Amino acid sequence: MRILAINGSPKGKQSNTWRLTSSFIEGITVQEESSHKQAPTVDALSVGALDIKPCRGCFSCWSKTPGKCCIHDDMQEIIEKILQADVVIWSFPLYYFGLPGPLKNLIDRQLPMALPFMSAEAENGGHPSRYDMSGKRTVVISTCGFYTAKGNYSCVSDLFDRLCGKDGYTAIFCGQGELFRVNELAERTNEYLSWVRKAGKEFASSAISEETRGKLDQNLFPRDVFETMANASWGVGKSGEKEDPSLVFTRQMAALYRRQAWPERDVVLDMNYTDIGKTYRIVLGEGGSHVEEEPAAGFAADFTTKINTPLSVWRSIASGEVAGDEALMRHMYSVEGDFDLMIHWDEFFGAANAGAAGSTGNTAAGAGADSAGNTAAAARGKNEVEPKTNMMLLLAPWIVFWIAASIDGFWGSLVSVAVCVLLPVLMHRTKATLYDQISGLGVGACSIALLAGAPPVLVIPASYLLFGLMWTLSCFAKVPLTAHYSKNNYNGDAALRNPIFMRTNRILTAAWGILYLVTPIWTYLIMQTDAASFVGAINSVLPALMGVFTAWFQKWYPRHIARG
Known part of the structure; x- marks a missing residue:
């Protein structure tokens, strides 16, 4: 199997979408090797690194030099790769409800691959292919910055419906794409990538199953949690001024608060970052959470629980570089006040698993729960309760x-x-x-x-x-x-x-x-x-x-x- 993966993101291999694409290709590779077939050859092209000029609309490729573009750049080589490939994967982020500009140029420049005649078989008009494209399979993988992919990909779907036919390609559209670059949310995003990998395995053998498709269509986080984190991630306050990174980090952590865990009284959590001399107060209330900066005179009211930690340590715990429980055993941070919040941390900050409630991510919140040694999360991804000891x-x-x-x-x-x-x-x-x-x-x-x-x-x-x-x-x-x-x-x-x-x-x-x-x-x-x-x-x-x-x-x- 020959795979051509076209990376249309200007970020190249740093693209969030490319992480999904890589997982999908891994799944194909595993399936092919497990079936005792030869490992697929993968040719990955980064559009941003190629010389692809815009189409001139001169139609020379139809009339003067049939099948050949008058522009001499990398496009002719790309067309040859498309023709040789068994599977073509289009990987790109959603840009203004469409494709990134350079990738759209590449698609426009595929004109030499079509014949100039109008196709009687096309319902709304069209041109037949110059080459035999039967047997080729197409995959479209994309992430967007909205909380959901639903309703945001109509332009993309219409384009590929025309290029490949409505049922002529496989699509994976994922909302909340920017979260794949956040290390603190790795557990949740890695879970999603595991389903993308499974989708690749199923694609290699036949088609993506309904179960896997359901998991891929599921939001990473509930809308309110995602949008709160997304708004905080810009690091800009309501005044438009740049905010301290520690405040941004704390706000994103507070966004994971689950209001269902409210114990009929407000819980006041102070995060004292000892290495930078800043303390932020997270108030967990019935209606949600909010973060307060410590005034010069200190907070007027007492805290419920206070975590004294270097910001660097808490970030390392949140990103999974250091285990929270081991950090606590090594006295890398300490806890004052009511310890019940630490015991039930997963209940308070357990929104990391999107549509399927009951699981938490590897966030700073999850790390705190692990450090207490007392998480209350349900068994992850299991439909049946395992028997317990007595x-x-x-x-x-x-x-x-x-x-x-x-x-x-x-x-x-x-x-x-x-x-x-x-x-x-x-x-x-x-x-x-x-x-x-x-x-x-x-x-x-x-x-x-x-x-x-x-x-x-x-x-x-x-x-x-x-x-x-x-x-x-x-x-x-x-x-x-x-x-x-x-x-x-x-x-x-x-x-x-x-x-x-x-x-x-x-x-x-x-x-x-x-x-x-x-x-x-x-x-x-x-x-x-x-x-x-x-x-x-x-x-x-x-x-x-x-x-x-x-x-x-x-x-x-x-x-x-x-x-x-």
Whole structure:
């Protein structure tokens, strides 16, 4: 397959549209190679770098020198490339609802490719092609600066409808094109590019599917969010004066605010850029967000949350150069005041996924959420909810054994074995972990030992020891025991990549492990007294207190880290 990609943007390879075109070609290449075909040859032409003079309208190419233009420049070579290509891709940004001027010149100069006779087959008149163009495929890829492509490409569509026929080409028109150059929005724009890449794969095999077409037609951001960011991006205030880049950056970040997250009270976020000595206040209200510059006397009202960060650091986090959670662990920035905003950052700044609500982009906002280790975004792009782990199913067989077996060794062991047998049935809607399996085996082994005649005074303390060893040894695993279960409340598996979340859970796992490693000592002593039948109840007191500590620690520790 021979591909001719005509880049009509004056920006050349820096063109936003060219990023889409490159992804589309990547998709074609992947599909061709996966089909064990020869990789396509790609000839990329940048119109801005070519010598293409305007058409003179002299019709010499029809009458005096048929098929040959009287102007000697690069156009004759381009026509030859078009004739040799199997696929021609026209890539350009929308300029004043049409094509950029140099590209329009190139299209005008294709006149030698047509015959002068009027075509009876053309409904509104036209000229037949001088060459056999059957079998060639045409793709038109374009971005525009409006919030949507709909209604803005009528001129372009009319042009290519005449050139190729209404169903004779494949078009990808994308609004909000300027966002593809914004690193802070890379997650959302990269998601779109992945669909463009898929479109290329489908095009190579047959045609773009309805599902992919639906994704391509979806806006990157809702209209109000995009237009707020676009207005701020010019860096010019209402007075027409140039604004500080830090203010522009903050306004664009504030534009991502989701009004649905308003907690029935205004949230005041202060961004203190320590390296430039400027502080901006973002007020998140019921009707939207707005940014205030700090007056000389300081803000009159207190903040809800204050982030102290070098602007350079926050920009690096926002563009994905530095992970927000790692930056917080390394004390590259700190947080004062109410930490709940950081915990629920994705809920407040979660507009990065356009038409499909529920996902956030790799913005400064998203970085803040990651740094807190507590995002609330739904699973990205998934139609079905993945099964979750359940710590109660981990604890249930142990609790039953400790209580029932201490009252009656024989019947208590039978009940415990029954629970272990039923455990897989109870877990059919949950995600089992290695520790769930170890628990079933451990409780089963202890129950069988009692049924075989082993003394309870040894078996029950040993069960606590076994339980403690499971917790303690998991501290040295890649993922500590508690993280497998607490991740459900912190964005699932994504939480496992957060160092603050992992350190918090490693500490808690170690604390629980130590508790149950020393529990066998007093359990053995109690088992030799008249209170032996109550050992299960007695040993539930400290875990209850430990549970209170756990609930406090998993909130306190991230805040402690955030304060620096």
